[in-house]
Amino acid sequence: MEDKKKSRAPVSQQSFKVEKPTDLNTIGGTVTVELNEKKVSVPFGTTILEACRDNQIHIPTLCHHDDLCVAGVCRVCVVEVEGMRTLQAACAFPITSPIKVKTSTSDVRKARRHVIDLMLSEHFGECYSCIRNNNCELQSLAEEYGVDGYTFGHVTKPTYEKDLSSYSVIRDMSKCVLCKRCVRTCIDLQEVGVLEAIDRGDKTHIGTFLEKPLADVICINCGQCINRCPTGALHANDPSDEIWAAIEDPKKHVVIQTAPSPRAAIGECFGLEPGHSMTYQLNSALKRIGFNGVFDTNFTADLTIFEEGTELIIRLFKALVQKDTSVALPQFTSCSPGWVKYIEHFYPEYINNLSTAKSPQQMFGAILKTFYAQQIGIDPKDIVSVAVMPCSAKKFECNRPEMNSSGYQDVDFGLTTRELAKMIKEAGIYLPEMPKQHFDTPFGDASGAGLIFGATGGVMEAAIRSVVEFVTGLKVEDVFANANVIPVRGFEGVKYYEIPIAVVGPVPDILKHLVPDWNWLKGATLKIAVAHGTANAKKVMDDIKSGGKFSECHFIEFMACPGGCIGGGGQPIPTSLEIRKARAKAIYEEDESLEIRKAHDNPYVTMIYEKFFTEGPCGHLSHKLLHTHYTPRGKYIS
Amino acid sequence: MEANSIKQKRTGIVLFSEYKRGEGISKALEIGRENILFEVRSSKLKGRGGAGFPTSTKWMLTAASKADEKFIICNADEGEPGTFKDRVLLMEYPELVFDGMVIGGFTIGAKVGIVYLRGEYEYMLSFLEDYLEKMRKDNLLGKNIVGKNFDFDIEIRLGAGAYVCGEETALIESLEGHRGESRNRPPYPVNRGFNGCPTSVNNVETLASVPHILIKGGDWYAKVGTDKSAGSKLFSISGDCKKPGVYELPWGTKISEMLKLVDAPSAKAVQVGGASGICVPESQFDRTFAYEDIATGGSIMIFGKNRDMLKVLKNFMEFFVEESCGQCTPCRIGNVKLLEGVEMIEKGEFTFDYINKLKDLGKSMQIASKCGLGQSSPNPFISILDNFKDEILNKIEAK
Ligand SMILES: Cc1cc2nc3c(=O)[nH]c(=O)nc-3n(C[C@H](O)[C@H](O)[C@H](O)COP(=O)(O)O)c2cc1C
Ligand code: SF4
Ligand code: SF4
Ligand code: SF4
Ligand code: SF4
Numbered sequence A: 001m002e003d004k005k006k007s008r009a010p011v012s013q014q015s016f017k018v019e020k021p022t023d024l025n026t027i028g029g030t031v032t033v034e035l036n037e038k039k040v041s042v043p044f045g046t047t048i049l050e051a052c053r054d055n056q057i058h059i060p061t062l063c064h065h066d067d068l069c070v071a072g073v074c075r076v077c078v079v080e081v082e083g084m085r086t087l088q089a090a091c092a093f094p095i096t097s098p099i100k101v102k103t104s105t106s107d108v109r110k111a112r113r114h115v116i117d118l119m120l121s122e123h124f125g126e127c128y129s130c131i132r133n134n135n136c137e138l139q140s141l142a143e144e145y146g147v148d149g150y151t152f153g154h155v156t157k158p159t160y161e162k163d164l165s166s167y168s169v170i171r172d173m174s175k176c177v178l179c180k181r182c183v184r185t186c187i188d189l190q191e192v193g194v195l196e197a198i199d200r201g202d203k204t205h206i207g208t209f210l211e212k213p214l215a216d217v218i219c220i221n222c223g224q225c226i227n228r229c230p231t232g233a234l235h236a237n238d239p240s241d242e243i244w245a246a247i248e249d250p251k252k253h254v255v256i257q258t259a260p261s262p263r264a265a266i267g268e269c270f271g272l273e274p275g276h277s278m279t280y281q282l283n284s285a286l287k288r289i290g291f292n293g294v295f296d297t298n299f300t301a302d303l304t305i306f307e308e309g310t311e312l313i314i315r316l317f318k319a320l321v322q323k324d325t326s327v328a329l330p331q332f333t334s335c336s337p338g339w340v341k342y343i344e345h346f347y348p349e350y351i352n353n354l355s356t357a358k359s360p361q362q363m364f365g366a367i368l369k370t371f372y373a374q375q376i377g378i379d380p381k382d383i384v385s386v387a388v389m390p391c392s393a394k395k396f397e398c399n400r401p402e403m404n405s406s407g408y409q410d411v412d413f414g415l416t417t418r419e420l421a422k423m424i425k426e427a428g429i430y431l432p433e434m435p436k437q438h439f440d441t442p443f444g445d446a447s448g449a450g451l452i453f454g455a456t457g458g459v460m461e462a463a464i465r466s467v468v469e470f471v472t473g474l475k476v477e478d479v480f481a482n483a484n485v486i487p488v489r490g491f492e493g494v495k496y497y498e499i500p501i502a503v504v505g506p507v508p509d510i511l512k513h514l515v516p517d518w519n520w521l522k523g524a525t526l527k528i529a530v531a532h533g534t535a536n537a538k539k540v541m542d543d544i545k546s547g548g549k550f551s552e553c554h555f556i557e558f559m560a561c562p563g564g565c566i567g568g569g570g571q572p573i574p575t576s577l578e579i580r581k582a583r584a585k586a587i588y589e590e591d592e593s594l595e596i597r598k599a600h601d602n603p604y605v606t607m608i609y610e611k612f613f614t615e616g617p618c619g620h621l622s623h624k625l626l627h628t629h630y631t632p633r634g635k636y637i638s
Numbered sequence B: 001m002e003a004n005s006i007k008q009k010r011t012g013i014v015l016f017s018e019y020k021r022g023e024g025i026s027k028a029l030e031i032g033r034e035n036i037l038f039e040v041r042s043s044k045l046k047g048r049g050g051a052g053f054p055t056s057t058k059w060m061l062t063a064a065s066k067a068d069e070k071f072i073i074c075n076a077d078e079g080e081p082g083t084f085k086d087r088v089l090l091m092e093y094p095e096l097v098f099d100g101m102v103i104g105g106f107t108i109g110a111k112v113g114i115v116y117l118r119g120e121y122e123y124m125l126s127f128l129e130d131y132l133e134k135m136r137k138d139n140l141l142g143k144n145i146v147g148k149n150f151d152f153d154i155e156i157r158l159g160a161g162a163y164v165c166g167e168e169t170a171l172i173e174s175l176e177g178h179r180g181e182s183r184n185r186p187p188y189p190v191n192r193g194f195n196g197c198p199t200s201v202n203n204v205e206t207l208a209s210v211p212h213i214l215i216k217g218g219d220w221y222a223k224v225g226t227d228k229s230a231g232s233k234l235f236s237i238s239g240d241c242k243k244p245g246v247y248e249l250p251w252g253t254k255i256s257e258m259l260k261l262v263d264a265p266s267a268k269a270v271q272v273g274g275a276s277g278i279c280v281p282e283s284q285f286d287r288t289f290a291y292e293d294i295a296t297g298g299s300i301m302i303f304g305k306n307r308d309m310l311k312v313l314k315n316f317m318e319f320f321v322e323e324s325c326g327q328c329t330p331c332r333i334g335n336v337k338l339l340e341g342v343e344m345i346e347k348g349e350f351t352f353d354y355i356n357k358l359k360d361l362g363k364s365m366q367i368a369s370k371c372g373l374g375q376s377s378p379n380p381f382i383s384i385l386d387n388f389k390d391e392i393l394n395k396i397e398a399k
């Protein structure tokens, strides 16, 4: 049975996970059931829904989501189980005895249609004016059940005011069908707990703590709830109109950076199967739309490796050699703004462990309005900087008041994958057929190290590829076959890994001013960990708090979203483990196809340290432009 | 307050008959689990909270469920409109209820019993606590009960006032500190209930019947009532009659007999089973209270000649619209639609076609809702509109 302590969701919102037998050949390991008169044998504890899916029987669902625990509340999945007085929710019914199931009796069809009719009667929205048109599960259900009118009427006015307070997530509860996927996402998948059903009966609605606007509660802006909302009730705060206006304004120089994850996923918005990277097609599409410069966020991801890696070396040197006990270790990555806000709310006492390095998005923003502006001779005030991100939290991040070290707001707009796809469609472009084109100068194409930032473990792998070479003087390929650091890859919630440092090499030029030699690292073991999804982050943090094994780590990568950025809250809908795996695969394949796969081999990074950040990583200018600070927020909101 | 000081003079075949405090407990601990289960089984006792599940089976399943901790919960939420029999049992016959709990706890292997007391019954709290204290003093609770090496204690928790919290899984959610929402079943509480542990939830009256069964024997109890409905039942009778109150009657009693007893000569309808029950018209007054005919948790409302049945229905539907936990679609929105239908009839703005569609909807609600509330909430809509079609139609024509 599922460990109930692990979940914060009420049991009414949890599944009854029957432990499936490991050996199906044991007595009772399988159960023979009849599905529409067909006898099949299923593992003990399989739900009716799973059993039907495995046997090509389609059952409509709405509140069910493969990533989430079962709610059993929408009731569109009802089926008949022989001998039971009422219909049963297929998603919530574990098979533990030889039952007989019928999935399409007249009672079943009628009940499903009634449920859909009822939902539509209270659903305020017209599909053609809705962000989820053609990508909405309610709409599909209505189509599937041949809804051609409103049997029980239809609301003609919005029932709730929209909550527009958040930079990241907009809540339009008039379109909510109370499937509670967002609630379960937030409390159970992410363990944040912002949303809950409030009031009873016909007044029931999804609300926040004391019904406060989303911007004023502990929402970390991860957008995971958006990705799992079946309707248009939740969506990201879309800046595309402002971006169009900037593009059309001849005085503005509009530049855009694209992150690797949107490139690996945006094809899905154009009907491609998950797992097709569109990096170079996107470049030409963006130019055609009218962006003046198209850049690769991976450039600053490579730069992040330098800044964050250097910071780690400084911390380790201070702690191990200078015996400075004030140094906060393990160092935490800081490139996921959802994670950053999570730690600010839930573990504010640990914000000193966060790397002060900005995220790649924000580094790029600062560089574009300083170095780049100088290079092309444009007043930074006329630069409009857009970032295509897989992420809704990036919208909040670029609006953080401290993110203006260039003298202007470093990044003006965070645009999600979905929103960019919409802009491309509006421009009359079918992305998959666009010609391939490289990124613009002076930042060019970046390394594969920056690219794999998009998947969980990627930052760690990129860091390892550089740190191993810096410290040991060996080729990373000699340590990890083909430079693939497999132990930090994959979708396991928390990964832990140790790298013994047996030999040390000479200190590379770029770090010479920081450490005299590496002898102090000889014989040491570098302990690292990777966690994705804030629920997993929580496990690691609680372990650190109680002095467990993770407290002895040196460096930990945290990503707020399950799967890392490829599973971000701005990515195409739907999402599932299979889809996230396919996107990750696309990223790793692209990495392997590249000539340059290590951040320190990126010639443009070398160039910018030579030309601009002349004091090297963690120098004065880089501190000013590439580093930031955090705000302890706490959980209690006034 | 002296425990028995407010006891009225009541008489009845089982519950309202003589019983000596602690007697059932001693007997139970003497004869052991198997024999208790045997007696309860032969008594054919079914749950009195409304669902009518055989009590011996529930206890057997809980007993058979492997776990370190188990619980017995006394459901004293008594939220069904028109019922107040559990209140009488708790205030006048606490020895039956608590002895029943101890016996049940012993049978299933629980060390803790919890009474989930309706919020409105807070005034009973000090009386009941005092009573429990007295039991502890007399070694009927606590460690080594009556010297038989059995530890058990009872705590009382106050409910939060929602009708749905009487539904056993919503009750458990509420006890755990969550919103009162019913859970998915399976798993049933007997396998995974309070705090994830096997839990038997029993109605006050069910528990109160057990000590008598042990003392007088299961066979004796099974002889009361009818073949399929063994024993007696408490009825909370209210409405248009001269002698409202709580009555103990054997199962199989006719509605007409009951009406005579409470002196209600001008009744035109009887709502059996509270808001979620069914409305029986005069033409069917020879029907009986029995699991095989009209099953009920005991709420009886009598409507006299002058009652407006549409208003009665509207009251019920308003109750459900408000009391639905709001979790599942059929109940949350379905009840609103049914209420709107009643309002349409009230205003005379309806078509028969639409009313039939609503009845159809009601039937879907009965089978597709997640818990008993939504499954039974269309009952009054369907039964009142079916049985009082003429009255409601005449009313429209009169307009
Ligand atoms: C909406 C709803 C309300 C209920 N309210 C009560 C109640 O107030 N008291 C009660 O004993 N059972 C109530 N029940 C029945 C319980 O779910 C459960 O079946 C009962 O407590 C089991 O005890 P029994 O087997 O002794 O009847 C209610 C059920 C539903 C669906
Ligand atoms: S949420 Fe879905 S059904 Fe509703 S208006 Fe939008 S597309 Fe249509
Ligand atoms: S954005 Fe993330 S934290 Fe905010 S409500 Fe949604 S799931 Fe919860
Ligand atoms: S906001 Fe979306 S996910 Fe949340 S309950 Fe409503 S429809 Fe479901
Ligand atoms: S039937 Fe009603 S009370 Fe029961 S779970 Fe559904 S909404 Fe809640």
Ligand code: FES
Pocket (backbone or CB within 6 Å): A060, A061, A062, A063, A064, A071, A072, A073, A074, A075, A076, A077, A078, A089, A090, A091, A092
């Ligand atoms: S999908 Fe099963 S109840 Fe919603």
